[in-house]
Ligand code: AMP
């Protein structure tokens with residue numbers, strides 16, 4: 001899938017609307033349309049990277065920024081103390097359905113481990 005057909009690129013370009021929680025020059029954080037927990041936010045880099053498999057060393061800053069921003073958003077959402085999960089599904093067996101790298105921030109309920 002190229003960036004032109006990518007739903008997250010369209011959200012980044014504001015061609016598709018989303019509930020935006022936070023945004024800056026590098027990323028956008030939106031509410032997941034199909035939440036799996038009371039707090040379910042997606043952190044999406046503005047740059048189209050299909051998955052972690054295609055991320056390079058030059059993407060280290062952006063990936064670090066995504067993680068640290070997730071922690072800040074968790075704090076803002078009031079789930080930092082109770083705990084939360086930050087997960088990036090990669091590829092078919094990892095359960096990735098949108099081929100534009102992203103992190104799920106999940107919280108607001110106790111999460112089980114291991115995932116299914
Ligand atoms: P993954 O399956 O890990 O690739 O995650 C993709 C996530 O994107 C799923 O949790 C979907 O519910 C979510 N999603 C798909 N389309 C949209 C959309 N238009 N707005 C918000 N979330 C979306």
Ligand code: ZN
Nearest residue numbers: 006009048100
């Ligand atoms: Zn994309």
